[in-house]
Amino acid sequence: MNMHGIITPAPDREMLRRRRRPVARALAWARQKRMFLLLVVLPSLLVAGYYYLIASDQYESEAHFMVRAAESTPVAGTGLGQVLSAAAGPSQSQTEAMSVADYMTSHDIVQSLQEKLDLVGRFRRPEADFFSRLHGDPVTPEKLLKFYSKQVKVRYRSDDGITTLEVRSFRPQDSYDIARTLLALGEQRVNALNVRSYNDALALARRQLREAEEGVARSQVALTRFRQSRGDIDPQGSGQAQIGLVSTLTQNLSAARAQLSAMTGVIRPDSPQYIATSRRVRALEAQVAAQSGRLAGGGTAIAADLGDYEDLRIRQEFAAKRYETAAASFEKAREQAQKQQLYVVRIVDANMPVKSLYPERGRIVLTVILGLLLVYAIGWLIIAGVREHAA
């Protein structure tokens, strides 16, 4: 090698380079850049090739819904208070919305969908390519659920309480059907929950009401039986009449006695008038004694009757009051339960997709290329740094 070899290459080498065919030159270039080609270009090409040539179109149907109780409206999180209250659990309406979202991603609903729509068949359409279709024969429920959760996204947004449902499959009609059925099943589940909670809430009130009714009936029966056995429709009234009778008799008796004492000095005691008057006095005395006895005496005395009767009347009144209260609280419980009824509000109904938007080929390929470039650049820097040590 002469001194000028660096600046002007030796003629024989010059000839060789000129004669090199472009293919060989390309090969040499490729060998020099082989790491870059292997780590960045090749994987990118593979990914792009798969997505643009092989991957089958997927259609997405989307629906939005809310789960609301009749009384509550979803409240957006307030600022500082929410931050400071560390233990701020989810609110009632949030929990319900989450429970529906949870149900929609469960094996339970997958099974129902499989029975209604033949989910496995729909995820295995002939137009689905090898990598994106559902494999396995027979398909285990676990595998189906895994595939399902890849194709169906249920997202609950806590700030506005809206749940978004996105269903992807290989045919527009399939996506549409699955989304519709999902909404219907979600509504069914909410209704079932409603019926159950409604019945639970009303069970106690209803039982109390029934007991009160029975109490009223019992006291009524006791009263009737009492009236029949005593032959007295209204002991209170007959008591009043009796008191009137006794007082009239007593008045008559005093009048008769006064007459008799007036006669005593004037008329002889064996005159017929005197005898008659004194007899009348005696008869009246007997009457008064008898009637007073009936008023408050022994066995069938009116006082005793009246006591029993009053007792029954009070019981009847109590029973009636209790019935009123029970009826009112039953009504209140029913209102409350009605208020807590949940219902699914469809904000955006499922749509029938027309154009395939998935997989997002451009985005995926771009991401892969950029990611590989990033990794390659860092790798190159590190390797160059390591090589420096060997120098």
Added chain:
Amino acid sequence: MATQPAPGPAVRGGFLRGLRVQANVVGALLMRELHTRYGRENIGYLWMIGEPLTFAGAIAILHSGHTTEYSGGMNALPFATLGYCVFIIFRGIFNRAEGALEANMPLLYHKMVTVFDIMLSRTLLEGCGTFVCLVIIMSLMTSLGFSQPPERPLYLLLGVFFMIWFSFSASLLIVAGTHDNRLLGRFVHPFTYIMMPISGAFYQMKWIPKPYQDWLWWWPMTQIFELVRYGYFRSGITTYFDLSYLTCSCLILMLLGMLSLRIVRNKVHLS
């Protein structure tokens, strides 16, 4: 940019030899760092663990009065301590990056010692020390009954790894940025202090109201803390971290850091 050596069988040998040399260099730097910083008196380089342990212990004692349970098994005490333990990984690596070059300037006379090696050895040292500290303090808490053992240890390790990686990448940027810019160096410590409350070490993303939550989501540290908590607590949630985003942001940060090191390398004056 350094020119690539011509490809050939020699390169592979060169690479492996370089790797061996670099491993030796990093190991030697590690030992040197241990000696210069902790010396040999009393417990010596065990201070590497002892230092963060005292910090974390203080935090734990401060929070020992709190018995609030945020949700299943997430008590205030392990919550705060875990957050702090992971935070000092960042603080140790990030704070010491400033002026690392000046402290080790004489070493750069040796051709085989690079700035990258110095930073890597420091990161390994700090990362290991603080991680061991985390293990010790959390085990202590578990044995005393203040917390449960970690629920998903792999995720916890992943979170710690991400924190070390993120801090390392950031420290590369810092070392390059502060080399000939003293002003920037003044801001490193204040930045760390500001990060402590807003980095997610002491709050959960779900406590933050909506618009701010979305802004915080883009800062990788908040996601790392969410990931660590998901690894440690039974009731941790996956909602607020995204592994692909974390990986991507750490990669980009690392690339920027390494590029800026290459730029600075030519400016290092061995005065």
